Amino acid sequence: MNYFSSDFKLGILGGGQLGKMMLSDTRKFDIQTYVLDPSEEAPSRIACNKFFQGNLMDFDTVYNFGKQVDVLTFEIELVNIEALEKLESEGVKVFPSPKTLRGIQNKGTQKDFYVANNIPTSPHKRFHSIGDLKSEVGNAIISLPFVWKSAEFGYDGNGVKVVRSAQDLDNLPNVECIAEEMVPFKNELAVIVVRNPSGEIKTYPVVEMEFHPEANQVEYVICPARIDEKVAEKARAIALNVSEKFNHVGLLAVEMFQTNDDEILINEVAPRPHNSGHYSIEASYTSQFENHLRAILDLPLGNTDSKVAGIMVNLVGEEGFSGQVVYENIEKIMAIDGVTPHIYGKRETRPFRKMGHVTIVNEDIAEARKVAEEVKKLIRVISK
Amino acid sequence: MNYFSSDFKLGILGGGQLGKMMLSDTRKFDIQTYVLDPSEEAPSRIACNKFFQGNLMDFDTVYNFGKQVDVLTFEIELVNIEALEKLESEGVKVFPSPKTLRGIQNKGTQKDFYVANNIPTSPHKRFHSIGDLKSEVGNAIISLPFVWKSAEFGYDGNGVKVVRSAQDLDNLPNVECIAEEMVPFKNELAVIVVRNPSGEIKTYPVVEMEFHPEANQVEYVICPARIDEKVAEKARAIALNVSEKFNHVGLLAVEMFQTNDDEILINEVAPRPHNSGHYSIEASYTSQFENHLRAILDLPLGNTDSKVAGIMVNLVGEEGFSGQVVYENIEKIMAIDGVTPHIYGKRETRPFRKMGHVTIVNEDIAEARKVAEEVKKLIRVISK
Numbered sequence: 001m002n003y004f005s006s007d008f009k010l011g012i013l014g015g016g017q018l019g020k021m022m023l024s025d026t027r028k029f030d031i032q033t034y035v036l037d038p039s040e041e042a043p044s045r046i047a048c049n050k051f052f053q054g055n056l057m058d059f060d061t062v063y064n065f066g067k068q069v070d071v072l073t074f075e076i077e078l079v080n081i082e083a084l085e086k087l088e089s090e091g092v093k094v095f096p097s098p099k100t101l102r103g104i105q106n107k108g109t110q111k112d113f114y115v116a117n118n119i120p121t122s123p124h125k126r127f128h129s130i131g132d133l134k135s136e137v138g139n140a141i142i143s144l145p146f147v148w149k150s151a152e153f154g155y156d157g158n159g160v161k162v163v164r165s166a167q168d169l170d171n172l173p174n175v176e177c178i179a180e181e182m183v184p185f186k187n188e189l190a191v192i193v194v195r196n197p198s199g200e201i202k203t204y205p206v207v208e209m210e211f212h213p214e215a216n217q218v219e220y221v222i223c224p225a226r227i228d229e230k231v232a233e234k235a236r237a238i239a240l241n242v243s244e245k246f247n248h249v250g251l252l253a254v255e256m257f258q259t260n261d262d263e264i265l266i267n268e269v270a271p272r273p274h275n276s277g278h279y280s281i282e283a284s285y286t287s288q289f290e291n292h293l294r295a296i297l298d299l300p301l302g303n304t305d306s307k308v309a310g311i312m313v314n315l316v317g318e319e320g321f322s323g324q325v326v327y328e329n330i331e332k333i334m335a336i337d338g339v340t341p342h343i344y345g346k347r348e349t350r351p352f353r354k355m356g357h358v359t360i361v362n363e364d365i366a367e368a369r370k371v372a373e374e375v376k377k378l379i380r381v382i383s384k
Numbered sequence: 385m386n387y388f389s390s391d392f393k394l395g396i397l398g399g400g401q402l403g404k405m406m407l408s409d410t411r412k413f414d415i416q417t418y419v420l421d422p423s424e425e426a427p428s429r430i431a432c433n434k435f436f437q438g439n440l441m442d443f444d445t446v447y448n449f450g451k452q453v454d455v456l457t458f459e460i461e462l463v464n465i466e467a468l469e470k471l472e473s474e475g476v477k478v479f480p481s482p483k484t485l486r487g488i489q490n491k492g493t494q495k496d497f498y499v500a501n502n503i504p505t506s507p508h509k510r511f512h513s514i515g516d517l518k519s520e521v522g523n524a525i526i527s528l529p530f531v532w533k534s535a536e537f538g539y540d541g542n543g544v545k546v547v548r549s550a551q552d553l554d555n556l557p558n559v560e561c562i563a564e565e566m567v568p569f570k571n572e573l574a575v576i577v578v579r580n581p582s583g584e585i586k587t588y589p590v591v592e593m594e595f596h597p598e599a600n601q602v603e604y605v606i607c608p609a610r611i612d613e614k615v616a617e618k619a620r621a622i623a624l625n626v627s628e629k630f631n632h633v634g635l636l637a638v639e640m641f642q643t644n645d646d647e648i649l650i651n652e653v654a655p656r657p658h659n660s661g662h663y664s665i666e667a668s669y670t671s672q673f674e675n676h677l678r679a680i681l682d683l684p685l686g687n688t689d690s691k692v693a694g695i696m697v698n699l700v701g702e703e704g705f706s707g708q709v710v711y712e713n714i715e716k717i718m719a720i721d722g723v724t725p726h727i728y729g730k731r732e733t734r735p736f737r738k739m740g741h742v743t744i745v746n747e748d749i750a751e752a753r754k755v756a757e758e759v760k761k762l763i764r765v766i767s768k
Binding site: 049 | 687709
C-alpha cells in the first residue's frame with residue numbers, strides 16, 4: 001500500500017488534542033486524513049484534509065464517515081462500536097479492532113479478561129446496578145472500603161470513587177459498575193505498548209506518575225520511572241502480555257500499580273495515544289503518535305527508546321477562571337532550557353479543563369525534575 | 385502580547401516545505417497563521433488557519449495580505465520588498481526586516497556588505513551585465529577560472545556556474561552578476577544563527593556538507609561537523625558576527641568554506657529556515673523552525689544544543705521519472721532505528737525536485753553516518 005502523497009485516506013474518530021498531535025505526524029508523512037468530531041471548534045479541525053462534524057456515538061454518522069476511508073482509527077474510546085463492526089465486516093480496516101475496543105470499553109468485561117488470562121489485577125466484583133451493590137454492602141458480603149467504578153463512560157477520574165461508608169453509595173448513579181478491592185501501592189506506573197498487524201511489538205520505557213503530596217492529583221509524568229530495574233522489566237513484560245492477549249493493534253497504554261511488595265497489578269488500559277506518553281514527542285526516538293500511525297498502517301515500528309529523560313506537566317484550567325484563555329508566564333517557562341509547551345487550541349478555559357501540557361527534557365532526570373517544579377510553580381491557565 | 389490561542393495573526397509569505405514545517409510549531413503553540421503562496425497545491429495549505437493564493441512578487445498582493453496580520457515573515461527570499469517596506473512603515477512587524485532582506489537578496493550587495501564589515505569572504509567583483517564581465521575577461525582583467533553568480537533570483541545551485549574558459553560565458557544570461565575568485569576549500573560548513581528583537585542570540589552547532597566523491601552534489605548534512613573544535617568555534621563566532629552586523633531577526637543560515645589552511649570564508653546567507661537545519665527537528669532540543677518562530681515573536685530562544693547526532697539526506701526526484709510520486713523502499717528505511725522520513729506533500733515528482741528529506745539520529749555519529757549511507761542506497765523517489 002502506498003500511503004505517502006497518495007489517494008489513501010486515514011479516518012480518525014475524535015478531533016481533540018490526541019488527534020491534533022497525531023496529525024503532526026500524518027502531515028510529516030503526507031498521509032491524507034479525514035476527521036470526525038462533534039465540535040466545530042475541534043483542535044484537529046485544521047491540519048486534517050477533511051473535517052466532518054458529527055456525533056461519534058451515532059451509528060449512521062460513524063458508518064457513513066468510515067465508508068469514505070481506507071483505514072479507520074480513533075483517539076477516544078466513546079464511539080459507536082456497532083458501526084465499527086459493520087465497517088470492519090465490509091472491508092474497512094479498523095485499528096484498534098472493534099473486538100478489542102469492546103473488551104476494553106466496559107470495565108467489568110476488561111477486568112474479567114485479565115482474570116481469564118492470568119494477568120495480575122486487583123480483585124473485583126461486577127454489578128448490574130447500584131441496587132445490587134448496595135444490598136451486598138448492606139449484607140456485608142462486600143467489605144469497606146473499596147473502589148467503585150462505573151462500567152462505562154468514565155474518563156479522567158470521572159466514574160471512579162472510593163467508597164468508605166454505606167452513605168458514600170447514595171450519591172452514585174444507578175449504572176452497571178464494579179467494586180474493586182483497595183490494594184495499597186507505592187507507585188502508579190504506565191507502559192505504552194505498540195503493536196502492528198504483522199505482530200511486531202515494542203514497549204516504551206516505564207513511566208511514573210508522581211502525585212502532589214496533599215491534593216490527590218498527578219503532578220508529573222516521569223520517564224523513565226525512578227524504580228528498580230527488575231520492577232521495570234516486570235512491568236514491561238506484563239504490558240506486552242496484555243497487548244498480545246488482546247491481539248491489539250496500535251497503541252495500548254497500560255496503567256498499573258506497584259504494590260508495597262513490588263507486585264505489578266493492572267489498573268486499566270486505553271487503546272490509543274495516552275497522556276502518559278506525551279513526553280515521547282520530545283524525549284523519544286519515535287513519539288507515541290508516530291508509532292500509533294506506523295502500527296495501524298502496518299509499517300515497521302520506530303525505536304521506543306528515549307534520547308533524554310522527559311517529564312510532562314498537564315496544563316489544566318485554574319479554578320475560578322472561565323472564558324478566553326491566557327497562559328500566564330508562558331514566556332517565563334519558555335526561557336528555561338528544555339521546556340516545550342503544547343497548547344491544544346481551546347479558546348475557552350474552564351476549571352480543570354485540559355488545555356495543554358508542558359514537556360521538560362534533560363540528560364539528567366534529577367535536573368529535569370527540578371525544572372518541572374519550577375515550571376509548575378510559574379505557569380497558570382487563567383482567563384482574560 | 386498574547387500569541388497563544390488568541391486573535392494574534394502571523395503571516396507567512398510562501399507555502400512550501402519550509403512553511404509547512406514551521407506550521408508544525410505554530411500548531412503546537414496554537415498561533416494563528418495566514419499563508420500566501422502562488423500554488424493552490426502549496427504544502428502549507430493545510431495546517432494554516434487561512435490560505436491565500438497569489439503572486440509573492442506582486443506589490444498589491446503582498447501588501448493586502450500583510451495588512452491582515454500582526455507579524456509577517458517569509459520562507460522564501462523572492463518576495464516583493466517594496467510591499468514589505470510599506471507594511472513596516474505602517475506598523476506591521478516584518479521579520480526578518482526588509483532592510484536585511486534587501487542587503488541579502490542581491491548577492492553583489494551582500495558581498496559588499498561583508499567587505500565593508502571585515503567579514504572574511506572570497507574576493508569578488510560586481511558587473512551590471514554579462515557584456516561588462518565579458519570585456520574584462522577578454523582584456524584579462526579577470527583571470528580564469530572564477531565562479532559566476534547571478535546577483536538575483538538564484539537558488540539551489542541555479543544562477544551559479546564555474547567559468548573555466550571565455551566560451552563558458554556564452555550561455556550565461558545577461559543579468560547583473562558577480563565574479564568570485566575560486567578559493568580551494570576542504571569543507572563546506574554552515575551555522576544557523578537565531579536572534580530575536582530583544583537581541584538574544586544563539587548559534588546552532590556547525591554542520592558539514594559531505595559531497596558525493598564523483599558527482600558534485602551534497603549527499604549528507606552532518607551535525608556536528610567532524611572538524612577541529614577550534615575551527616568550529618571560529619565558524620560560530622563569525623556567524624554570530626554576521627547576524628549582529630545585519631541586525632538580523634529570525635533565523636540566518638550562514639554557509640561557509642573551510643579553506644585548506646583552516647580559514648573560514650562566508651559563502652552566502654539565507655534569512656530563513658534552511659535545508660542545513662532540517663536535522664534539528666529530531667536532533668536538537670529546539671528545532672530551527674520553533675526557534676525562528678520564537679525569534680520573530682520576541683519570545684525567549686530555545687536551547688540550540690543537540691540531544692543526539694543528526695544526519696540529513698535530501699529526497700529529490702530521480703532522473704527519468706515524472707508524475708505521481710512513489711517513495712520506493714520507504715518502508716525499508718523506516719525499519720531502521722532512528723530514521724524519520726519527511727514527505728513535503730508534492731503529488732508530482734520531477735527530476736531533481738525536492739520532495740522530502742530523511743533524518744538519521746544516533747548517539748554515535750559514526751553509526752549515524754553508516755545508517756545514512758544505507759538509507760541513501762535504499763530509497764528512490766520515482767513515479768508510478
